[in-house]
Amino acid sequence: MSTTNNKLSNPNLSEVEQEAIIGTFVRRYENERLRKRWSHKLSTDHQVYRPATGIPRTAIRKIILPILAIAASLLFLLAFLPGFLQTDGEALMASYLTEVTIDNSRSEPKTELEQARAQLIENFNSGNFEAAVSAGKGLMLMPGATDEDRYSVGLTFLRNNNTAQATAIFRELLEHPTDFKTEAHYYLGISLLVHGETAAGLSELKRIKETDGLTLHAKAQKLLEAKWD
Amino acid sequence: MRYLWRVVTFEQKNFNLSEIEFNELRDKLVNGDQHLFEHIFLQHFQKCMDYVIREDKAEDDVAYDATMDAFLSFRMKLVQGKVNYGNLRFLLTRMARQHYYKRAKKENTLDLDLIQHQVADEDFTNNADVMELLQRGWSTLGEKCKHLLHSFYYLGQPLKSIAARTNRKPDALRKQKQRCVDQLRGVVLVK
Structure with missing residues (x-):
């Protein structure tokens, strides 16, 4: 069990520590409620929706784009280069x-x-x-x-x-x-x-x-x- | 005249709020009224998110979450009196970018000065076990307890002002708050 949990279980927990832990929990808890409320309001009142989680752009840039570039180059070579190399x-x-x-x-x-x-x-x-x-x-x-x-x-x-x-x-x-x-x-x-x-x-x-x-x-x-x- | 389009009025930098209106907004938030804040700021959500996407080439979903984080942090700072009238728009977008950097775990080229409290909080709230226990504890609280803890910890209201507003003695309220906290901690203690 975590240190925080041990602290919370400690009956001699100082008031300062208690305030820090409980305060943090309440802020986090209320923030999550507010996040849900705003998310709903954004979608209903402002037509702003959370986009679906996709592949990170960095991954796209690092992995997928080079693969696509290579594939495109190969496709280009297959489709057009024979034409260029081929004599009319x-x-x-x-x-x-x-x-x-x-x-x-x-x-x-x-x-x-x-x-x-x-x-x-x-x-x-x-x-x-x-x-x-x-x-x-x-x-x-x-x-x-x-x-x-x-x-x-x-x-x-x-x-x-x-x-x-x-x-x-x-x-x-x-x-x-x-x-x-x-x-x-x-x-x-x-x-x-x-x-x-x-x-x-x-x-x-x-x-x-x-x-x-x-x-x-x-x-x-x-x-x-x-x-x- | 050539650069007239660049001129942004002071109020435009502050979401078209005058300083008086800004103070009014802050007072309402401190007193638990979120409607004005939501009315004014949520209509700027999309622009702020687009700014993060554009400036940091952020993924759309992460930019959305980071912007939401920024709005929550911004609200918290307003409540705590840590935001001054001046250039709110700049502050909010800067916070959104900092949250994005933190979420995306990018190499930090940006100072996260505006969201430090959030970073410190996460050391604790990232512990799923504790959060789950405390949430269970929270569900056992009565409405009065929840309201008191919400006013004190989330709205940052001093016990004296809560006592004055609810016609209670400050000492009695302090004891009640401690009982509420003990009940919350009780779930962890009996676990």
């Missing part, structure tokens, strides 16, 4: 398209076919895609046109933004065994992407394996990893 697919595709050239290492054109082919290549590589398309249409009608010619005409349509025609030519190339199978898959994918058929285009790019050619495979993979809206 359309921009990547556009940059790949501008790199496209058609091999012009052939010998001096002599035949009509060779001249049409040379005209296409020259216009294509100089950026005159409309003229290249025109030459390509003529080339396709010639009986000696090869898969390589079809492939070049497909690229020409693609660069001239005639994606439907480009798609048709690359699909046609894939209908039979050809040395340009990987290129056909790759540019068919690109044509579909440019045409706005993103899922179909990416699906086509997925067909390209590492063994099909490192350069096109690497480009296809980058396009597959890129961000597409």
